[in-house]
Amino acid sequence: MSASSLLDLAGIGCGPFTLSVAAHLDRLPEVSAAFFDRRPAFSWHPGMMLPGVELQNSCLKDLVSAADPTNPWSFLSYLVSQKRFYAFLNCEFDAVYRKETAGYFKWVANGLPSLNFGHDVREVSFSDGAFTLRMTGPDGTDITRQSRNLSVGVGVTPWAPDCARRHLGPTCVHASQIAVTPEILSARRIAIIGGGQSGCEVFQALLNRDMTAEDEVVWISRRPTFEPIDASPFTNEYFSPTYSDLFHGLPAFRKGEKLEQQKLASDGASLSTLKAIYRRLYELKHLDGNPARLRLLPNRTLTAMDHGNGQYQLHTTNAFDGGSDVFTADVVILATGYHTAMPECLAPLSRRIRLTDSGQYCLNRDYSVDWDGPAANRLFALNASRHSHGIVDPQLSIAAWRSAEIVNALLGRNHFDLTLPPSMVEWASGHTAALRIAAE
Numbered sequence: 001m002s003a004s005s006l007l008d009l010a011g012i013g014c015g016p017f018t019l020s021v022a023a024h025l026d027r028l029p030e031v032s033a034a035f036f037d038r039r040p041a042f043s044w045h046p047g048m049m050l051p052g053v054e055l056q057n058s059c060l061k062d063l064v065s066a067a068d069p070t071n072p073w074s075f076l077s078y079l080v081s082q083k084r085f086y087a088f089l090n091c092e093f094d095a096v097y098r099k100e101t102a103g104y105f106k107w108v109a110n111g112l113p114s115l116n117f118g119h120d121v122r123e124v125s126f127s128d129g130a131f132t133l134r135m136t137g138p139d140g141t142d143i144t145r146q147s148r149n150l151s152v153g154v155g156v157t158p159w160a161p162d163c164a165r166r167h168l169g170p171t172c173v174h175a176s177q178i179a180v181t182p183e184i185l186s187a188r189r190i191a192i193i194g195g196g197q198s199g200c201e202v203f204q205a206l207l208n209r210d211m212t213a214e215d216e217v218v219w220i221s222r223r224p225t226f227e228p229i230d231a232s233p234f235t236n237e238y239f240s241p242t243y244s245d246l247f248h249g250l251p252a253f254r255k256g257e258k259l260e261q262q263k264l265a266s267d268g269a270s271l272s273t274l275k276a277i278y279r280r281l282y283e284l285k286h287l288d289g290n291p292a293r294l295r296l297l298p299n300r301t302l303t304a305m306d307h308g309n310g311q312y313q314l315h316t317t318n319a320f321d322g323g324s325d326v327f328t329a330d331v332v333i334l335a336t337g338y339h340t341a342m343p344e345c346l347a348p349l350s351r352r353i354r355l356t357d358s359g360q361y362c363l364n365r366d367y368s369v370d371w372d373g374p375a376a377n378r379l380f381a382l383n384a385s386r387h388s389h390g391i392v393d394p395q396l397s398i399a400a401w402r403s404a405e406i407v408n409a410l411l412g413r414n415h416f417d418l419t420l421p422p423s424m425v426e427w428a429s430g431h432t433a434a435l436r437i438a439a440e
């Protein structure tokens with residue numbers, strides 16, 4: 001394939017969700033595809049790769065297995081290729097280390113010829129039946145590629161509360177940067193804002209450093225307590241393609257309600273992390289007589305933030321008793337999550353893309369974006385459909401299935417068999433195929 005030939009699919013970004021699409025297409029040489037990422041090489045959230053952090057879902061929910069279990073780019077193939085299949089099983093992990101998953105992704109990224117790192121996509125336009133991608137290549141040269149279809153897999157963007165945004169800088173950082181700015185973790189008085197998994201991981205990392213009476217960690221969370229993710233079997237049904245399909249058919253107001261209700265199923269902390277933190281606190285307080293001040297502060301909403309004389313003043317309200325508090329810190333770490341945004345490179349197409357009232361893409365069932373271009377030229381969005389496909393969308397759980405849906409849509413035929421029996425739970429009214437308990 002020459003660099004000037006028209007591609008069937010071009011992709012922006014080479015994160016795990018794009019790797020999954022590329023891994024499915026790797027077995028379909030009739031589809032010409034190329035994916036471009038601005039990073040010089042693959043790395044999976046390096047800024048949050050703190051010691052001991054774990055994956056929040058099964059390693060079987062890898063990049064391919066759910067839809068194409070014989071695909072060579074599975075997690076099992078990776079273990080075998082690294083000659084650690086038996087050792088891995090002997091570990092009987094409850095949760096796989098994220099660094100192991102990152103190693104698996106990197107192995108896939110290094111093996112797929114359709115991926116191009118060091119390519120920053122600056123602009124995408126459309127004319128005469130083709131998307132044109134204008135990029136800056138690894139040596140600073142201008143590169144142009146054209147494609148019939150486009151996939152946008154640029155991930156999510158760190159989010160900070162309004163009152164904190166203006167302070168972002170060397171002493172006020174988003175958690176997504178924490179492992180690549182380790183000097184932050186050596187400050188004496190540190191405040192963490194946010195009680196989800198990222199907040200837990202940062203707090204846990206701070207509990208493992210040497211502490212003196214001058215050290216203080218203030219951990220502020222809006223949640224009523226430090227709550228675990230609900231990973232019980234029926235709640236896990238939310239992370240299935242069947243549920244996502246039903247969810248997609250709901251009216252927008254019901255989707256909004258469900259997303260609010262289901263927040264803890266996807267945004268809570270792993271129970272193993274919470275237990276490890278509690279045990280470490282016990283050890284520090286009761287067994288080691290640790291002198292540092294470790295303050296766990298749920299129910300608190302950060303309402304204002306000031307900076308002066310080298311320290312931050314954090315103003316909070318308390319939903320437990322209606323009170324308010326001010327905390328002081330030298331360094332603030334914002335574990336306040338991420339949001340989805342249309343990348344700047346799509347600006348030339350933005351008027352042609354239909355958005356919801358809240359500025360999100362309007363997405364069809366097959367993850368194609370509703371836009372006013374020809375039906376033969378599809379624009380797919382990865383990791384941008386939580387509002388339309390449900391809480392599973394930002395998770396690895398659905399990656400392989402979503403990629404197979406996209407590949408089927410590209411091919412215009414059901415290359416992957418994506419039919420499933422009805423769920424064990426009758427989510428929708430008028431369910432005609434009730435679960436048959438008795439063997440037929």
Ligand SMILES: Cc1cc2nc3c(=O)[nH]c(=O)nc-3n(C[C@H](O)[C@H](O)[C@H](O)COP(=O)(O)OP(=O)(O)OC[C@H]3O[C@@H](n4cnc5c(N)ncnc54)[C@H](O)[C@@H]3O)c2cc1C
Binds near residue numbers: 019037054153
């Ligand atoms: C710390 C952390 C831990 C997580 N752990 C889990 C977990 O345990 N289980 C789970 O299911 N999910 C987890 N997730 C959620 C999800 O699986 C990951 O965020 C995943 O990386 C999403 O993949 P992605 O391909 O959408 O985006 P990303 O991994 O963010 O990749 C996007 C890529 O796009 C590139 N890019 C952006 N713009 C351009 C451009 N203009 N030109 C070229 N390249 C561009 C970026 O360089 C980047 O490499 C986690 C998320 C985070 C942040």
